[in-house]
Amino acid sequence: MVQIVDPTDEREPVQRQLAPRPETLQGTLGLLDITKPRGDILLARLKERLEAEAPGVTIKNYAKPTFTKPAPDALRQQMKEECDFVIEALAD
Amino acid sequence: MKPPIAFTLHDDSGTPFSFPTQRPTLLAFVKEDCETCNLTLPLIEAVHQAVDGAMDVVAISQKQADIAVLRDRHALTIAMLDDDSLDVSYDADLDTVPSLFLYDASGECTLQTYGFDRDEWQALAGEAVALAGKVEAPVAIDWDSLPPFRPGCGARNVEPGVAERLAARKSGDLMGRMIEVGQGDDVHEFVFDQGFTDGLPVVPPIPERVWRMLQGTTRDPQEVVVEVPPNLAPVTVEKVAVNAVMAGARPQYLPVILAAVEAACSDEFNMHGVLATTFFVGPTVIVNGPIRHKLGMNMQVNALGQGNRANSTIGRALQLVIRNVGGGRPGEVDRAVMGGPHKVSFCFAEYEERSPWEPLHVERGFAPEDSTVTLFAGSGPQPVSDQLSRDARSLVTSIAHGMVTLWNVKNYNAGEVFLVLAPEHVDTIRSSGWSKDDIRARIQEATARPIRDLLRDEECAEGIAPDQAGDDLDRLLPKFRDPAMINIVVAGGEAGKFSAILGGWQSGPRGSQSVTRKIGD
Numbered sequence: 001m002v003q004i005v006d007p008t009d010e011r012e013p014v015q016r017q018l019a020p021r022p023e024t025l026q027g028t029l030g031l032l033d034i035t036k037p038r039g040d041i042l043l044a045r046l047k048e049r050l051e052a053e054a055p056g057v058t059i060k061n062y063a064k065p066t067f068t069k070p071a072p073d074a075l076r077q078q079m080k081e082e083c084d085f086v087i088e089a090l091a092d
Numbered sequence: 093m094k095p096p097i098a099f100t101l102h103d104d105s106g107t108p109f110s111f112p113t114q115r116p117t118l119l120a121f122v123k124e125d126c127e128t129c130n131l132t133l134p135l136i137e138a139v140h141q142a143v144d145g146a147m148d149v150v151a152i153s154q155k156q157a158d159i160a161v162l163r164d165r166h167a168l169t170i171a172m173l174d175d176d177s178l179d180v181s182y183d184a185d186l187d188t189v190p191s192l193f194l195y196d197a198s199g200e201c202t203l204q205t206y207g208f209d210r211d212e213w214q215a216l217a218g219e220a221v222a223l224a225g226k227v228e229a230p231v232a233i234d235w236d237s238l239p240p241f242r243p244g245c246g247a248r249n250v251e252p253g254v255a256e257r258l259a260a261r262k263s264g265d266l267m268g269r270m271i272e273v274g275q276g277d278d279v280h281e282f283v284f285d286q287g288f289t290d291g292l293p294v295v296p297p298i299p300e301r302v303w304r305m306l307q308g309t310t311r312d313p314q315e316v317v318v319e320v321p322p323n324l325a326p327v328t329v330e331k332v333a334v335n336a337v338m339a340g341a342r343p344q345y346l347p348v349i350l351a352a353v354e355a356a357c358s359d360e361f362n363m364h365g366v367l368a369t370t371f372f373v374g375p376t377v378i379v380n381g382p383i384r385h386k387l388g389m390n391m392q393v394n395a396l397g398q399g400n401r402a403n404s405t406i407g408r409a410l411q412l413v414i415r416n417v418g419g420g421r422p423g424e425v426d427r428a429v430m431g432g433p434h435k436v437s438f439c440f441a442e443y444e445e446r447s448p449w450e451p452l453h454v455e456r457g458f459a460p461e462d463s464t465v466t467l468f469a470g471s472g473p474q475p476v477s478d479q480l481s482r483d484a485r486s487l488v489t490s491i492a493h494g495m496v497t498l499w500n501v502k503n504y505n506a507g508e509v510f511l512v513l514a515p516e517h518v519d520t521i522r523s524s525g526w527s528k529d530d531i532r533a534r535i536q537e538a539t540a541r542p543i544r545d546l547l548r549d550e551e552c553a554e555g556i557a558p559d560q561a562g563d564d565l566d567r568l569l570p571k572f573r574d575p576a577m578i579n580i581v582v583a584g585g586e587a588g589k590f591s592a593i594l595g596g597w598q599s600g601p602r603g604s605q606s607v608t609r610k611i612g613d
Contacts, residue, residue, distance in 0.1 A: 001272055001273065001274075001275050002272075002273040002279045002296065002298065003270050003271065003272055003273070003298060003299060004270070004271050004273060004279065004283070004296050004297045004298055004299075005266060005268040005269075005270060005271075005297045005298075005299055005302045005330075005334045006268050006269040006270070006271050006334070007288050007297055007331065007334045007335050007338060007412070007416040007417070008288070008416045008417060008419075009320075009323065009325035009326075009327070009331070009416075009417045009418075009419070010268070010269050011323070011325070011419075014269075014271050014286065015286070020272075
């Protein structure tokens with residue numbers, strides 16, 4: 001991953017700064033279904049594998065009301081507060 | 093090399109190993125593609141066998157992938173640790189591998205060596221065995237079969253590129269916020285999207301490039317240089333270096349850029365005004381002194397134009413500092429109605445050697461061997477063509493006629509202007525034996541106009557209001573308020589009977605005044 005030194009006086013946060021990546025998978029993992037066909041099946045299979053391989057992790061399910069629009073602010077805020085990691089099922 | 097004091101590294105099974113161990117310890121830094129490391133690893137193994145568990149004998153590999161290869165090649169049973177990140181090697185300030193450090197049980201380093209010196213290794217092996225309390229145990233090494241001396245190899249942490257990456261991360265020199273660019277993102281597009289560029293691509297300021305740029309100055313990276321308008325943001329040497337990298341400058345240009353930033357942000361130059369005005373001015377940087385040659389600056393053909401890295405990037409770096417640190421951007425505080433290419437970057441060197449007169453910085457009180465930057469709020473070059481004049485008076489008259497139109501033809505008592513004389517014009521003026529003051533006097537004489545010509549009238553609404561004109565309409569008003577406003581430098585190619593007039597803005601305490609600063613280290 002490329003890193004650059006900020007050329008500004010740093011008075012504003014950089015837009016789209018990535019969240020730091022933790023070393024290990026622990027805490028709460030959110031599974032986000034954007035409600036495209038079969039996304040729920042993919043996430044259900046993933047959930048089975050994760051429950052087996054990372055038993056300490058709490059898994060929560062979320063869904064967007066429609067795939068045609070970005071996630072509603074309330075949903076994004078809720079996931080941000082409740083989850084340490086998110087897996088999103090995109091596309092068909 | 094400095095004996096490591098404390099660290100934790102992982103061995104090839106992933107188990108952490110912490111030093112100090114409360115036992116006598118032998119540390120050996122190695123890498124696989126080093127003949128001397130391969131020569132000496134069996135010796136280290138032999139010491140390990142001899143001490144029979146009474147001391148920790150540890151090889152520290154500078155590359156994770158080397159561990160399995162070396163273990164296999166030499167049938168090693170010693171602990172082997174992974175310093176692939178080179179953190180411990182960097183802290184130990186290694187130049188060479190193999191590097192060996194022998195410690196007693198209290199963690200104090202009693203012996204160290206690097207490369208292979210047979211006598212030193214033999215002494216070290218003996219000392220190791222003694223520390224382990226196994227003096228009677230023979231070390232299975234046939235010392236006589238070994239060469240008396242073999243040089244080591246360069247340690248990985250000092251390899252070009254690697255050394256800078258490590259220094260950028262570990263030296264503590266860089267304190268600017270680090271921006272992670274997403275894995276799928278193109279860093280060049282990213283910096284455009286963040287608004288960090290002047291519309292042209294920039295060199296991404298990755299930490300090692302910024303660190304390398306900082307080597308161009310002796311100043312502390314965290315020294316505050318000046319406050320940059322319009323946001324009056326304090327700028328450190330480091331932040332100037334970041335923007336210098338982006339501009340494409342080389343480390344040796346950094347002292348010039350620092351001096352230019354200081355000069356531009358001075359109260360007299362008034363960078364805020366220069367930025368905010370609706371007029372076209374931009375900071376023009378003129379360099380004098382030996383640094384012109386040291387940096388290979390252009391003062392000859394196309395001197396005011398493109399193609400020379402130092403000229404182009406020094407001017408650009410200044411503008412990027414004003415944009416990124418000061419927050420001065422077009423459409424925001426920068427309200428120039430037109431602007432111009434001179435606002436991307438405008439920096440050139442005076443061709444002092446081609447001038448019969450004192451160079452700009454000497455006129456301003458500096459020694460010839462001082463290197464300086466002069467900042468001038470200039471509006472870009474206006475050409476004067478004179479193909480026919482054979483003496484100074486005629487040529488300077490042409491130039492004066494060109495200057496009359498600066499700002500507006502009816503404008504008088506004007507402030508600063510810079511005249512850049514091309515070599516062919518210099519020769520014409522020199523042939524008449526004129527000094528710079530002679531030039532100034534003739535310009536004032538030839539540009540003076542009777543008040544009558546400067547009045548507002550039906551032809552042209554600009555000018556002096558008739559009720560302000562006074563009684564004597566034949567009184568001559570000078571174009572420039574003082575001959576000292578006329579600055580003269582020499583630059584350009586050998587062929588071309590064209591000189592350049594660089595018009596200014598409002599001069600004086602309510603506008604901008606040109607500023608000359610000495611370039612430091």
